[in-house]
Amino acid sequence: xxxxxxxxxxxxxxxxxxxxxxxxxxxxxxxxxxxxxxxxxxxxxxxxxxxxxxxxxxxxxxxxxxxxxxxxxxxxxxxxxxxxxxxxxxxxxxxxxxxxxxxxxxx
Amino acid sequence: xxxxxxxxxxxxxxxxxxxxxxxxxxxxxxxxxxxxxxxxxxxxxxxxxxxxxxxxxxxxxxxxxxxxxxxxxxxxxxxxxxxxxxxxxxxxxxxxxxxxxxxxxxxxxxxxxxxxxxxxxxxxxxxxxxxxxxxxxxxxxxxxxxxxxxxxxxxxxxxxxxxxxxxxxxxxxxxxxxxxxxxxxxxxxxxxxxxxxxxxxxxxxxxxxxxxxxxxxxxxxxxxxxxxxxx
Numbered sequence: 001x002x003x004x005x006x007x008x009x010x011x012x013x014x015x016x017x018x019x020x021x022x023x024x025x026x027x028x029x030x031x032x033x034x035x036x037x038x039x040x041x042x043x044x045x046x047x048x049x050x051x052x053x054x055x056x057x058x059x060x061x062x063x064x065x066x067x068x069x070x071x072x073x074x075x076x077x078x079x080x081x082x083x084x085x086x087x088x089x090x091x092x093x094x095x096x097x098x099x100x101x102x103x104x105x106x107x
Numbered sequence: 108x109x110x111x112x113x114x115x116x117x118x119x120x121x122x123x124x125x126x127x128x129x130x131x132x133x134x135x136x137x138x139x140x141x142x143x144x145x146x147x148x149x150x151x152x153x154x155x156x157x158x159x160x161x162x163x164x165x166x167x168x169x170x171x172x173x174x175x176x177x178x179x180x181x182x183x184x185x186x187x188x189x190x191x192x193x194x195x196x197x198x199x200x201x202x203x204x205x206x207x208x209x210x211x212x213x214x215x216x217x218x219x220x221x222x223x224x225x226x227x228x229x230x231x232x233x234x235x236x237x238x239x240x241x242x243x244x245x246x247x248x249x250x251x252x253x254x255x256x257x258x259x260x261x262x263x264x265x266x267x268x269x270x271x272x273x274x275x276x277x278x279x280x281x282x283x284x285x286x287x288x289x290x291x292x293x294x295x296x297x298x299x300x301x302x303x304x305x306x307x308x309x310x311x312x313x314x315x316x317x318x319x320x321x322x323x324x325x326x327x328x329x330x331x332x333x334x335x336x337x338x
Contacts, residue, residue, distance in 0.1 A: 009120070013113050024108055028132060028174040029165055039163025039176045076135035102132055102174065107110045 008052040012043040012106050021046035022106040023067035027054045027099055031082075034097035043106075046071050054101050055081070067103050076104040112139050116178065123180035123244060127154055130174045132165075161330070180244040181206055182270075182329060187232060187260040188251035189216035192275070195318035196248070197225045203322060205246070210235040212256065232260040246271035246325045248305065258287055265297040271328045273305040273321060302328075 015022045025042040027034070035056035042052040042060060044067040054063055059081045070077055082098030112128070116139055119126045125142040129150070145154045153166045153175070163176045184200045186193045189211035200207045210228045211217040217229040228235040241247065247264040249257040252275060261284075264272045276284060281303040288298060306320030307327070 009113065009117055012108075013110070013117055016110060016113075026130075026174075026176060028130075028163075037163070038165075038174075078132060102130065104108055104130075104135060106108050106113060 008041055008043050011051050015043070015045045015049075016107050021071035023070045023103055024106055025054055025063045025067055025079075025101050025103045028078075028102045029100040030097060031099075032097035034099045036099075044068075044071075055099060059099070059101075063101055063103065070103045070105050074105050076102065078102055108137060112137055115139055120178055120180065123240075123242065125158055125177075125179045127158060128176040128178065130176065132172050132174050180242075183208070183239075183241070183245040184325070185210065185236070185239060185241055185245055185247050185264075185269075187211065187247075187249040187256060188253075188275075189213070189218075189222060189227065190250055190252075192250055192314045192317050192321075194221055195313075195315040196250075196321060197222060199315075199318045199322055200325075201225075203326070208239055210239075210260070211251065232256060232263060236260065236263045241267040241269060243268045243270055245269045246273075246329075248273045248275075248321060250275040250305070252276065254284065254287060258284070258291065261288060261301065262291060262293060265293060265300065271302065271325045272300050273302040273324065275305050276303055278304065 012022050012024055023044045025044065027036055027038050027040045030038055036054055040054055042050055042054045042063060044050040044064050048064060050060065050064055053060060063079065066077060066079055079101045080098065116126060116128060119141060127140050128137060129140060130137045140148055140154060142158060145151050148154055150168055153168065157164055157175045157177050158179065161177060161179045166173045166175050182205050184205040184207045186196060186207065186209045189209050193209055197207045197209055208226045208228060209217060209222055210232060212229060212231045214229045217227045219227065241263065247269040249260045251257050257274060261272065261274060274284065285298045302324060306317055307323045309320050311317045311320040
């Protein structure tokens with residue numbers, strides 16, 4: 001069974017209730033061929049457990065790392081990933097697209 | 108995201124009510140707008156448009172960069188007829204993310220052996236359908252070939268304004284069905300909503316191929332703009 005957005009958001013709420021630090025990452029913009037459309041989300045907790053996806057798996061690792069900072073600081077971040085963006089991030093999208101991901105703390 | 112917003116978002120989604128989460132991507136400020144409240148919202152035109160397309164997008168309004176995250180309810184598929192096609196259709200629809208229910212009063216057809224893991228209701232449509240909360244986010248297919256079962260089911264689908272209504276049968280069968288449904292009070296506009304013969308014309312032969320044709324047609328109706336606007 002594929003993770004649906006509702007399960008992801010339910011997990012965000014459940015994890016927060018269980019006392020975990022939680023961040024939500026959402027694809028807010030895509031250019032070119034991006035694997036997941038705007039609105040797709042990934043929920044991450046402070047143990048590094050995550051559910052959902054913002055790409056086909058290409059940038060989730062980097063998003064999880066950034067999410068840890070966001071959980072710590074409470075300040076939202078806008079991340080951008082793309083094939084031509086190697087200076088900013090060491091990861092890119094193999095499909096050649098670019099995505100922007102908004103990462104925010106829950107609660 | 109504030110916990111109260113997340114909780115409200117999950118509540119609305121559980122109740123199958125569409126909402127849009129509006130985020131100011133610079134300040135991180137957020138608000139949740141329920142579809143029922145769109146009419147009185149200053150951004151109603153933008154909200155309406157994005158919900159209709161079922162698409163999350165960036166919108167610039169009042170000098171602010173906003174992200175509209177559209178949460179439309181999970182589409183349901185109600186299959187009336189636990190026939191061979193349905194055995195292929197149910198798992199295919201589930202893999203596409205639909206909540207699937209199969210209805211057929213004939214217990215020999217609606218058996219768990221034939222439909223493992225699919226919610227089955229072995230009752231006549233009058234009893235089976237009302238509790239399913241068939242709504243505008245439901246695709247509805249009638250594939251029993253038996254008017255005693257298909258006809259009342261289709262009348263229910265008209266009443267509930269399903270986004271897709273399909274029925275199995277040739278053009279000739281469908282013409283007869285139209286006459287029967289009209290005699291039971293259906294309007295011409297209701298009959299015109301039925302996709303029949305069911306499914307996109309891809310030359311489908313086997314039950315699995317017919318299932319693909321049906322899901323392709325449902326996907327097109329769900330995702331493409333309405334025909335009058337597409338021109």
